[in-house]
Amino acid sequence: KANRLMKSEDTVIDVSGVKIGGGTFTVMAGPCSVETREQILEVANSVQKSGAQILRGGAFKPRTSPYAFQGLEMEGLELLKEARKETGLPIVTEIMSPSHVAKFAEEVDVIQVGARNMQNFDLLKELGKIDTPILLKRGMSATIEEWLMSAEYIMAGGNENVILCERGIRTFEKYTRNTLDLSAVLAVKKLSHLPVIVDPSHATGKRWMVKDLALAAAAVGADGLMIEVHNDPENALCDGAQSLEPKAFDKLMKSVNSLVTAL
Ligand code: PEP
Ligand code: MN
Numbered sequence: 001k002a003n004r005l006m007k008s009e010d011t012v013i014d015v016s017g018v019k020i021g022g023g024t025f026t027v028m029a030g031p032c033s034v035e036t037r038e039q040i041l042e043v044a045n046s047v048q049k050s051g052a053q054i055l056r057g058g059a060f061k062p063r064t065s066p067y068a069f070q071g072l073e074m075e076g077l078e079l080l081k082e083a084r085k086e087t088g089l090p091i092v093t094e095i096m097s098p099s100h101v102a103k104f105a106e107e108v109d110v111i112q113v114g115a116r117n118m119q120n121f122d123l124l125k126e127l128g129k130i131d132t133p134i135l136l137k138r139g140m141s142a143t144i145e146e147w148l149m150s151a152e153y154i155m156a157g158g159n160e161n162v163i164l165c166e167r168g169i170r171t172f173e174k175y176t177r178n179t180l181d182l183s184a185v186l187a188v189k190k191l192s193h194l195p196v197i198v199d200p201s202h203a204t205g206k207r208w209m210v211k212d213l214a215l216a217a218a219a220v221g222a223d224g225l226m227i228e229v230h231n232d233p234e235n236a237l238c239d240g241a242q243s244l245e246p247k248a249f250d251k252l253m254k255s256v257n258s259l260v261t262a263l
Pocket of ligand 1: 114
């Protein structure tokens with residue numbers, strides 16, 4: 001179902017009125033984690049002013065260490081909903097457990113499957129039974145074929161609203177957190193009709209690289225971006241080093257918008 005041979009025209013996904021795919025360019029932005037009401041409302045308002053169309057924020061966080069901040073969980077989800085109400089921005093947040101699928105389907109606009117759960121097939125099967133758009137991140141060691149097969153799991157169940165997200169893969173290189181595979185954008189667009197966005201924040205782990213790689217993503221034809229933005233990156237509870245301050249995000253949006261218009 002994800003195969004381009006089955007459907008030649010690009011799939012356009014409607015996220016509560018915001019279109020993803022088919023020639024539009026959509027930016028999702030916000031903090032790695034929802035931390036406090038003040039934080040999420042401040043970041044939501046600022047990314048909206050800069051032109052982001054969707055608000056991101058983690059409530060359930062897949063942390064490498066069990067002792068690291070795990071997210072505000074359901075309280076984080078409530079705060080995201082409050083930020084949506086205040087700004088009108090649809091929200092995307094990560095799901096970790098199949099037991100949360102029904103609640104997320106009711107309450108969020110896009111359900112994110114993180115890199116670590118890309119092959120959690122039980123979770124993918126549950127997500128196939130709803131019709132909420134799914135943002136499927138590429139697993140950190142997944143081939144393009146494995147990634148598309150995970151999309152296929154969701155689509156096979158009947159949910160064809162899948163957005164792919166390239167977020168960097170693990171290679172021998174250690175300078176960056178991951179290695180951003182921009183050729184995967186071209187490959188996926190050839191192999192599939194699904195939209196694909198790029199997350200240069202998790203791909204690099206370094207805020208100074210984010211804007212240039214966002215531009216590169218737009219240049220290779222990605223359908224949009226996911227960017228981490230924090231009002232106080234130095235004190236962020238998660239991923240501060242890769243998070244842009246609102247001012248830097250505003251600059252990124254101006255550059256990306258002028259490139260996208262020129263393309
Ligand atoms: C995230 O988006 O905050 C995240 C954990 O991303 P990934 O699954 O790509 O590591
Ligand atoms: Mn993060």
